[in-house]
Structures are given as C-alpha cells and as structure tokens.
Amino acid sequence: MTTYAALLRGINVGGKKKVPMAELRGLMEGLGHHGVRTHLQSGQAVFTADRGDEQSLAAELTEAIEAHFGFPVDVLVRDHAYLRAVADACPFPAAELAPKQLHVTYFSAPVDAERFAAIDQAAHLPEEFRLGDHALYLYAPDGLGRSKLAEALSRPRITKGLIATSRNWNTVVKLVEMTAG
Known part of the structure; x- marks a missing residue:
C-alpha cells in the first residue's frame, strides 16, 4: 500500500464549498481507502491505497466529492516521495x-x-x-x-x-x- 495526500482546492473558504472533514474522511473510507486522516479544515487528507495511481485516485475523489456534496472540487493526489522531494x-x-x-x-x-x-x-x-x-x-x-x-x-x-x-x-x-x- 502507498500513502498519499489529497489536496483539495478552494474548499471551506468564506463559507463556500463547505466540506466537513469528518464527512470527507467517511467518503474516502467508503471508496476503500485506509488510515484516512485530515489536517486542518482547508482540504488536506492523508490516506493509504492499494490500487490506482495519483491521477486515477484524484479523478475518483473528484467525482465522489461532486456526487456527495453537489459541487465540483479540484483535487491533486501526491505520494510521500514527491512531497518529500518538493520540501527538500x-x-x-x-x-x-x-x-x-x-x-x-x-x-x-x-x-x-x-x-x-x-x-x-x-x-x-x-x-x-x-x-x-x-x-x-x-x-x-x-x-x-x-x-x-x-x-x-x-x-x-x-x-x-x-x-x-x-x-x-x-x-x-x-x-x-x-x-x-
């Protein structure tokens, strides 16, 4: 299994595109992801997945968020190695x-x-x-x-x-x- 971070763009800003983190965690668990944790209220979730790649996981999550919350949200998914390399x-x-x-x-x-x-x-x-x-x-x-x-x-x-x-x-x-x- 690989650990990823999902970065959601433009949620919970100024009362628009409200995505409660508890609901996001539940949604992601429902997609079969494990160890789902969120950071702050501004759209970061960490999870493990045993299938897919960054692009397919982002597309799956984008679709699920729109279906569940009723509005589109851009999502990027990045693995630990990439995040570490960017920081370094x-x-x-x-x-x-x-x-x-x-x-x-x-x-x-x-x-x-x-x-x-x-x-x-x-x-x-x-x-x-x-x-x-x-x-x-x-x-x-x-x-x-x-x-x-x-x-x-x-x-x-x-x-x-x-x-x-x-x-x-x-x-x-x-x-x-x-x-x-």
Missing part, C-alpha cells in the same frame, strides 16, 4: 523564514518558465518565486494575503489548463510528516 528542493531558506512567508503551489502538470515570462519579478521584490517539479515556491515576506506577486501568479492566463493549489510551509512540512507512514 525548496530554493529558499525555509528554516530561517516564518511559515507564513513561504508557500508552495502544487500543479497538476509540469510548468515551465515560459508560462511565467510576462511577470516582472523585479517589480515585485522583495517577493520572489522559483519553479520546481510540478510546483512553484513563493516567498512573500508580508504573507500570502498581502502578496501582489501571488495575485499575479494566480491569473487565469498563468494557470490555464492546470489545477493549482497552494499551501503554506507549515502545511507542506506537516504533509511530509503525515505521509511518512
């Missing part, structure tokens, strides 16, 4: 930064620099971003809520054709720990 590859000094200053956006497919070429990084300093494997690392010293760079990075022309969901550094680290088995 962080180009910023994570240990020296407050967790609210560092974020990872996970993407459903690889992204290249060309997709972000229109963003003038110098105009957003001291905020910075770097690309990784299906991921983007964002340093936002004043936090994500005040980040003009985060706003620019989330524009539809940048994310077109992708599922993209961001997590702060605390959650990145917690998901690595939770999926370690």
Whole structure:
C-alpha cells in the first residue's frame, strides 16, 4: 500500500464549498481507502491505497466529492516521495523564514518558465518565486494575503489548463510528516 495526500482546492473558504472533514474522511473510507486522516479544515487528507495511481485516485475523489456534496472540487493526489522531494528542493531558506512567508503551489502538470515570462519579478521584490517539479515556491515576506506577486501568479492566463493549489510551509512540512507512514 502507498500513502498519499489529497489536496483539495478552494474548499471551506468564506463559507463556500463547505466540506466537513469528518464527512470527507467517511467518503474516502467508503471508496476503500485506509488510515484516512485530515489536517486542518482547508482540504488536506492523508490516506493509504492499494490500487490506482495519483491521477486515477484524484479523478475518483473528484467525482465522489461532486456526487456527495453537489459541487465540483479540484483535487491533486501526491505520494510521500514527491512531497518529500518538493520540501527538500525548496530554493529558499525555509528554516530561517516564518511559515507564513513561504508557500508552495502544487500543479497538476509540469510548468515551465515560459508560462511565467510576462511577470516582472523585479517589480515585485522583495517577493520572489522559483519553479520546481510540478510546483512553484513563493516567498512573500508580508504573507500570502498581502502578496501582489501571488495575485499575479494566480491569473487565469498563468494557470490555464492546470489545477493549482497552494499551501503554506507549515502545511507542506506537516504533509511530509503525515505521509511518512
């Protein structure tokens, strides 16, 4: 069996797309997953599965959530090895930064620099971003809520054709720990 994290995009924000974590755990157990645990209320679930791959598990969960809750939710599923590799590859000094200053956006497919070429990084300093494997690392010293760079990075022309969901550094680290088995 493999341990995975399911990352749900845009739930329980501002009273919209409410997905109670207890219901999500029950739904996932009903799909045959084991050891289902959730982290916070913002859409992280860790589980083990003895069948499928990341894409098929994400598709299955996306379909089940819409059928159960009545609205679509984008879902990414990633295994421990990937989550660990993303954390280990962080180009910023994570240990020296407050967790609210560092974020990872996970993407459903690889992204290249060309997709972000229109963003003038110098105009957003001291905020910075770097690309990784299906991921983007964002340093936002004043936090994500005040980040003009985060706003620019989330524009539809940048994310077109992708599922993209961001997590702060605390959650990145917690998901690595939770999926370690």
